[in-house]
Amino acid sequence: GNSVTQMEGPVTLSEEAFLTINCTYTATGYPSLFWYVQYPGEGLQLLLKATKADDKGSNKGFEATYRKETTSFHLEKGSVQVSDSAVYFCALLDTGRRALTFGSGTRLQVQP
Amino acid sequence: DTAVSQTPKYLVTQMGNDKSIKCEQNLGHDTMYWYKQDSKKFLKIMFSYNNKELIINETVPNRFSPKSPDKAHLNLHINSLELGDSAVYFCASSQPGQGLETQYFGPGTRLLVL
Numbered sequence: 001g002n003s004v005t006q007m008e009g010p011v012t013l014s015e016e017a018f019l020t021i022n023c024t025y026t027a028t029g030y031p032s033l034f035w036y037v038q039y040p041g042e043g044l045q046l047l048l049k050a051t052k053a054d055d056k057g058s059n060k061g062f063e064a065t066y067r068k069e070t071t072s073f074h075l076e077k078g079s080v081q082v083s084d085s086a087v088y089f090c091a092l093l094d095t096g097r098r099a100l101t102f103g104s105g106t107r108l109q110v111q112p
Numbered sequence: 113d114t115a116v117s118q119t120p121k122y123l124v125t126q127m128g129n130d131k132s133i134k135c136e137q138n139l140g141h142d143t144m145y146w147y148k149q150d151s152k153k154f155l156k157i158m159f160s161y162n163n164k165e166l167i168i169n170e171t172v173p174n175r176f177s178p179k180s181p182d183k184a185h186l187n188l189h190i191n192s193l194e195l196g197d198s199a200v201y202f203c204a205s206s207q208p209g210q211g212l213e214t215q216y217f218g219p220g221t222r223l224l225v226l
Binding site: 004026036043045100 | 128143145146147154155156160162166168177191197202204206213214215216217218220
């Protein structure tokens with residue numbers, strides 16, 4: 001079956017530090033890949049997405065590249081802010097089944 | 113305008129009670145979903161409906177029954193609530209067949225069973 005593995009958190013960084021959150025997946029076929037963000041007490045918001053190998057998704061300074069050879073979709077940001085503190089979820093969409101399979105989430109804490 | 117809305121936002125109830133959570137989307141999407149987020153933040157699909165037809169039904173206790181009166185609404189009814197049902201329940205919607213199919217989530221319903 002499909003699965004998504006994320007690095008365990010929490011990840012604690014100082015403001016303006018470089019962020020990487022690792023995500024690898026196992027899937028049959030060619031899934032679409034997503035990063036969702038959940039701010040404290042809120043629902044899930046789509047952060048970025050990619051549909052095929054070598055696609056790069058980007059939004060609000062965050063980037064992730066769909067790497068088929070390493071089955072990875074790592075999230076990066078060059079300079080984090082306190083407002084980026086949240087839980088980040090990597091997910092894949094099995095287009096045949098149309099359900100998202102989520103990773104366990106990584107909590108990011110950015111300190112001023 | 114809220115794209116995917118859920119009511120109530122918070123629900124506190126006693127074990128054994130029956131409760132419902134409502135979801136509405138105004139995006140014109142054909143497919144709607146229910147996901148459960150447990151206390152460790154792990155998210156898992158429960159149900160999916162496409163145009164009022166059930167297409168995904170994960171191994172969820174039959175105390176949980178989804179109902180889709182029309183394609184803009186997907187409600188979740190839970191009978192005989194148990195302590196382990198305490199979680200955050202998220203509704204989502206998407207439109208299949210439009211290239212990259214993105215699911216849009218509601219704000220969640222935080223259910224606490226005492």
